[in-house]
Amino acid sequence: MGLQWGDEGKGKVVDVLTPRYDAVARFQGGPNAGHTLEFDGGKYILRSIPSGVFQGHCNVIGNGVVIDPVLFRAEAEELERGGLDLKKRLQISRKAHLIMPTHRLLDAAQEAAKGDSKVGTTGKGIGPAYTDKTARAGLRVGDTERADFRASYEKARQRHLAMLGRPGAQVGPVEVEKEWFEAVEYLKQYTFIDSEYAINGLLDAEKSVLAEGAQGTLLDVDFGSYPFVTSSNTVCAGACTGLGVAPRRIGEVFGIFKAYCTRVGAGPFPTELFDETAQKMREIGREFGSVTGRERRCGWLDLVALKYAIMLNGVTQLIMMKGDVMNDFETVKICTSYEGSDGVPYDLGASKPIYKEFEGWRADLRAHATYESLPVQFKKYVEFIEHETGVPIRIISTGPDRAQTIIR
Numbered sequence: 001m002g003l004q005w006g007d008e009g010k011g012k013v014v015d016v017l018t019p020r021y022d023a024v025a026r027f028q029g030g031p032n033a034g035h036t037l038e039f040d041g042g043k044y045i046l047r048s049i050p051s052g053v054f055q056g057h058c059n060v061i062g063n064g065v066v067i068d069p070v071l072f073r074a075e076a077e078e079l080e081r082g083g084l085d086l087k088k089r090l091q092i093s094r095k096a097h098l099i100m101p102t103h104r105l106l107d108a109a110q111e112a113a114k115g116d117s118k119v120g121t122t123g124k125g126i127g128p129a130y131t132d133k134t135a136r137a138g139l140r141v142g143d144t145e146r147a148d149f150r151a152s153y154e155k156a157r158q159r160h161l162a163m164l165g166r167p168g169a170q171v172g173p174v175e176v177e178k179e180w181f182e183a184v185e186y187l188k189q190y191t192f193i194d195s196e197y198a199i200n201g202l203l204d205a206e207k208s209v210l211a212e213g214a215q216g217t218l219l220d221v222d223f224g225s226y227p228f229v230t231s232s233n234t235v236c237a238g239a240c241t242g243l244g245v246a247p248r249r250i251g252e253v254f255g256i257f258k259a260y261c262t263r264v265g266a267g268p269f270p271t272e273l274f275d276e277t278a279q280k281m282r283e284i285g286r287e288f289g290s291v292t293g294r295e296r297r298c299g300w301l302d303l304v305a306l307k308y309a310i311m312l313n314g315v316t317q318l319i320m321m322k323g324d325v326m327n328d329f330e331t332v333k334i335c336t337s338y339e340g341s342d343g344v345p346y347d348l349g350a351s352k353p354i355y356k357e358f359e360g361w362r363a364d365l366r367a368h369a370t371y372e373s374l375p376v377q378f379k380k381y382v383e384f385i386e387h388e389t390g391v392p393i394r395i396i397s398t399g400p401d402r403a404q405t406i407i408r
């Protein structure tokens with residue numbers, strides 16, 4: 001689970017943990033943004049495909065995910081070109097919803113209509129696709145195998161165009177839809193499954209499944225900084241509905257957070273910095289969207305928000321990413337409370353953070369392979385977070401590469 005506003009580094013962690021699991025399953029979100037993985041000198045960006053594909057043989061896209069066939073095809077073919085037998089490694093839930101070309105048009109139109117209060121979405125049609133799902137009007141992966149698929153598509157397309165005030169119009173150049181239908185044919189080369197049976201079957205056989213979240217807790221549609229959120233439940237409960245797994249079957253919950261905070265798009269961010277410290281975090285941490293290239297907003301670690309996320313997800317183990325970005329910082333701060341508030345308030349935008357200052361570690365974390373050998377100032381930072389949250393930090397990532405990982 002991502003405990004902040006996304007981009008915590010979930011992809012790397014899933015890749016590292018994959019060899020310990022029998023299957024990896026994505027349960028929500030879509031190709032909103034990318035998961036970046038680095039190993040053996042290569043860099044790979046995944047969007048809808050689980051980050052377990054490189055090291056694991058059983059990967060599932062669950063029912064809670066929304067799939068854009070065109071983006072899926074581009075992503076999948078890139079992996080196939082790299083020699084991965086993806087069709088053997090990946091199965092897709094029949095109940096996952098499809099993103100249509102008109103969902104993107106609706107995403108853009110809704111953002112434009114919001115004027116100054118734009119969410120700053122990724123523009124991939126995520127919100128409109130989930131809206132159709134809850135409005136009981138969406139198209140699902142399983143529908144592509146039905147004889148009336150074209151007719152269902154046409155009906156949805158007409159409805160979308162009417163909403164856009166363009167009834168009877170073309171979606172765009174004829175190629176847009178042609179490409180979409182060709183990508184649907186490509187998608188059909190994969191094995192479609194009733195993933196709820198598959199995953200519960202694995203659990204019944206005492207196999208282990210790693211559920212991979214997307215985005216982060218503060219982008220959750222219920223508990224995030226609404227309305228500046230994504231359109232799915234990014235918290236742990238989303239893994240239950242997005243895979244068909246009962247709450248009692250959830251075991252360990254890994255909560256992933258960065259040693260500082262970032263956010264893309266609009267919305268409140270209490271610890272945001274606007275000075276050269278933010279600039280340094282952005283440059284050293286390469287805090288630019290992996291797909292969109294958008295600049296990420298940067299700021300200090302927010303412990304109030306982190307504790308909130310730990311509570312909502314039931315986190316049992318923490319994983320800290322990117323401490324190395326602050327290697328040469330003189331001082332490092334953590335927001336320990338907001339003025340006049342006990343937790344995350346309804347109006348997060350009005351929060352005034354109160355900080356605790358730490359001496360910087362002024363050393364290269366990447367040079368260390370064990371927790372014991374890490375600089376004492378860094379360990380103080382880690383242990384303060386553990387003490388305040390009451391949850392152990394079991395994994396510390398000291399760099400983007402798979403190998404730059406300390407497991408305690």
Ligand code: IMP
Nearest residue numbers: 006007032033120121122229230264265
């Ligand atoms: P949407 O998910 O495209 O509707 O965008 C809604 C909000 O979530 C925007 O602020 C996006 O920048 C943000 N968002 C969506 N996906 C990600 C992600 O993977 N990482 C970080 N932010 C994201």
